[in-house]
Amino acid sequence: MNKLLIVATIPITLSSFFTYITRHLQAKGWRVDGMAAGISSDSKCLELFDRVWDVDWSRNPLKPQNLMVAPQQIREVFAKQEYDIVNVTTPVAAFVTRYALNDLRKQGRVKVIYTAQGFHFYNGGPIIRNSVFLGLEKLAAPWTDYLVVVNREDEESAKRHLIKPEQVRYIPGTGLNVGRFNRHAIPEAEIVQLRQELGLLPETPLFLSVAEFIKRKHPQDVLRAFARLARKEACLAFAGNGPLMPQMQQLASQLGIQNQVRFLGLRQDIPTLMRTAVATVLASDREGLPNCVMESLCMETPAIGTDIRGTRDLLEGGSGLLFTVGDIEELAAAMALILDNPEAARIIAQRGRERITNYEVPQILKQYEALYTEAISQPEFATASAF
Structure with a gap:
């Protein structure tokens, strides 16, 4: 059985953006778990995922627990579960989880995918803000196997500033429910x-x-x-x-x-x-x-x-x-x-x-399934490196 862990800073991100992907993979026999702060008390995530894992971090990137407590919690969960793929999203969760799992990733024990819903640096953004967030993404880039972007500007930025172009995937979103919006x-x-x-x-x-x-x-x-x-x-x-x-x-x-x-x-x-x-x-x-x-x-x-x-x-x-x-x-x-x-x-x-x-959902599901299949089938994939 293939095992996937999807990680976000807070539970609502998981239930809002990854429901279709989770259900699709579960129907194909995957085990899909979720991790976020306070997720064990979130009814939607409890219903959605096979198992859920709490982690003590804060949306405030300056909180000490983000690097002093959370990484050890993540490693402890992984030691028990041995996921094939960890898909991270949102800034704090993405940075801390990639940091926590980098040694395991380098050992070939897990593939780490970062879905960036929108970088915090962008064309026309404040210079200081852009410099800080670009610097953080460059720091975390070597801890990443694949980087998923949802718009063309971020695709170009990722290929230019962060990791090798062959490790970047443009997937426009996580699926639009056309049944509801009809x-x-x-x-x-x-x-x-x-x-x-x-x-x-x-x-x-x-x-x-x-x-x-x-x-x-x-x-x-x-x-x-x-x-x-x-x-x-x-x-x-x-x-x-x-x-x-x-x-x-x-x-x-x-x-x-x-x-x-x-x-x-x-x-x-x-x-x-x-x-x-x-x-x-x-x-x-x-x-x-x-x-x-x-x-x-x-x-x-x-x-x-x-x-x-x-x-x-x-x-x-x-x-x-x-x-x-x-x-x-x-x-x-x-x-x-x-x-x-x-x-x-x-x-x-x-x-x-x-x-x-x-x-629409079917198109997005095809692309994510193809990405996950590729990740699992290439255990010797070259590690990411910042330019």
Whole structure:
């Protein structure tokens, strides 16, 4: 029996991103375990994995336990279980686990795969921040057998700065559930009910932003662009929570658009919201591969996003509308185009749906299964080395 351990800093990452991969491999006779801080009290992970393992680390990379306690715990688990592959993700878990298992990896006892959901260094990022995180990735690169990236910019960076090109794999995400995000599966009655809940007339155009209220998501840009749009007949809804929400509610009032904006908090009906919207908007300055954009494309709802890695991969070539980070005028113009050119919006939505095919679950599962099979079948694979 092949044995795989998937490791993340916190449990929700595992249940959110690796459910399809885990279920697929289990159905093929693999044993798949999970490791994260507090995972033994997470009901979703307990149901998902064959076994789960707690590890005492913190999302704060400066906490001493990350290197003083966690590595020994990881080695103890491995000594009992002898996994064929350890697939790590998220920064703290990826760094600490690779450090802990490097000697075993060099002995050929395990293959270590790092799935980078988006490097913390990126084109246009702050110089000091980029230098620090690039330095950490370079340090950990020799502890890695394969590096999985989810967007083209990270693929180029990995090959240029981190490890040998033949050890880099571009796999766009961990699988999009097209069954849930199916425009034609949303009953019209649900849309009518949602519009009533939001206080919208049947003809009211709705823009939707699905994102946390945090700095890098730039919710203030969405509000300012909507105010610049100056369309009294339109409405803007935010689905998500976060520390900036009270500040954004205040900004909406200052801009005089409070009656046109809905702050919905966390929602379980994202597909219905996207089906109701004329377009979705994501104003982030940094993403790996944004799920909300993929979901919007899958729902055949035009997406408007910043011209950054990940989002660019999804929307370039007419599959969506791109604007420069922080450019309120560009964003307002993109929103106006959606309202004023319904035929152009329809074509954009159609192209977006065609683009998303490569991100669907079956395609991703094939690529991960091929990678795992390759890793197991090449015990003498050359160790990674930083350039």
